[in-house]
Amino acid sequence: MRVSKLTAVLCASVAMPAMATELEVTHWWTSGGEAAAVAELAKAFxxxxxxxxxxAIAGGGGTARPIMISRITGGDPMGATQFNHGQQALELVEAGLMLDLTDVAEANNWKEIINPPSLLEACTVDGRIYCAPVNIHSPEWLWLSNKVYEDLxxxxxxxxxEFVASAPKVREAGKLPLALGDQPWQSNLAFGAMQIAVAGLDAWKAVNVDKNMDVAAGPEYAKVFQAAAEARELAKGSNVQDWNQATNLVITDQAAGQIMGDWAQGEFQVAGKVAGTDYTCLPGLGLNEYISTGGDAFYFPKLNDPEKEAAQKRLAALLVSPEVQVAFNLKKGSLPIRGDIDLSAANDCMKKGLKILAGGNIVPSGDMNWSPDVQKQAEDLMVEFWKSDMAPEVAHQKWVEILKSGL
Known part of the structure; x- marks a missing residue:
């Protein structure tokens, strides 16, 4: 990436620095694919x-977020920090601890270029913009090892x-049907992926957008919990912790498949695997092709330092720039937050996501629909469900009560 290109982007909002200003940037991107992607951001800055x-903070968002929040509220803020799209940083914004980026957003026409608009809306509090979206991540993908099936x-x-129907033969061959890591968010992600895939888009929207608890308690979602019980059986024997370890079981043909977000692409890419040849990706688990507009954004804690504040705004503008969006998202496996950039180098899986995004078959992520408290209770329920023999009917009833508590 040439400095001249970056200069053109940055001059639209804030002046270039007379000398380098250091900014500590916290995030939870530590796997091979994630590290390659975040290196593109660092290189550009x-x-x-x-x-x-x-x-970088290892252990995923569940580990990193409390550390980040504690530092910000405890008077030891970093220069910039990753959060997911949604309400994760809302209380910090409301407490006056985050830098207002409205001037940067207006100077760089974020409202015109960021797509879908819900991404910028998730950054907006009382009409002011407090974060820079960097990608769209959809967690509802099924990743398959082609070789496992070819060998069988x-x-x-x-x-x-079809994946569930093939599982007995996969198991008989000594392979693991479904790889699943032991971190709580992974079982919760798998359940979330099944919601639209099995219940369908209309039922999902009725529950998560319209907050219709009759649909939540009805037969469409009973099928979701039955599917989750099937998946629980398929994942028995998946003795790994981290999501990327589970992905590696698929990459190395030890497991047939994994339900994981499109960030898994980064791991396949680092391993030299080719989409469509070595592995197959099925958005919406192949049942209902859609993507949810989750993903990542960067917030900038107030530092009471004019020099660092100027650097924070330069970084915010840079993250949304065309060159950085291309370089970062091609490595990350995520979709860009602007549709006016050249992604001819995208692989087959990213092209599937781009096609779905262009067609408008998208839904807001859970972070945008439910409070952190409801999400945490639902995650705890999923952990209990996947680690026990809890009947799907019991889990279903408990889940509905959790949703009702958030109304």
Missing amino acids: DASGDKWVDG GLPVPKDWN
Whole structure:
């Protein structure tokens, strides 16, 4: 990436630095694919004349977020920090601890270029903009090892139902049908993926957008919990912790499949695997092709330092710039937050996501629909469900009560 290109982007909002300003940036991107992607952000910021000080926190968002929040509220803020789209940083914004980026957004026409608009809306509180979206991540994908099926003489499944039907032969061959890591958010992600895939878009919207508890308690969602019980059986023997360890079981053909977000692409890419040849990706588990507009954004805690504040605004503008959006998202496996950039180098899986995004078959992520408290209770329920023999009917009833508590 040439400095001249970055200069053109940054001059639209804030002046270039006379000398490098260091900013510590905290995030939870530590897997191979994630590290390759975040390195693109650091490279671009350093090339622009400032200095990215990496503050990676291992263990995923569930581990990192409390540390980040504690530092900000405890008077030891970083220069910038990752959060997911939605309400994760809302209380920090309302407490006056986050930098207002409205001037940067207006100078760079974010309202015109960021797509879908819900991404910027998730950054907006009382009409002011407090974060820079960097990607769209959809968690509802089924990733399959083509070789596992080729070795068994079976066709690669085209959807979740075919995947479940193939599982007995996969198990008989000594392979793991479904890889699933032991972190709580992973079982919760798998359940979320099944909601639209099995219940369908209309039922999902009725529950999560319209808050219709009759639909939540009805037969469409009873099917979701039955599917989750099936998946629980398929995942028995998946003795790994981290999501990327589970992805590696698919990459190395030890497991047939994994339900995971499109960030799994980064791991396949680092391993030299080719989409459509070595592995297959099924958005919406192949049943209902859609993507949810989750993903990541960067917030900038107030530092009471004019020099660092100027650097924060330069970084915010840079993250949304066309060159950075291309370089970062091609490595991350996520979709860009602007549709006016060249992604001809995208692989087959990213092209599937781009096609779905262009067609408008999208839904807001859970972070945008339910409060953090409801999400945490639902996650705890899913952990209990996946680690026990809890009947799906019991889990269903408990889940509905959790949703009602958030109305």
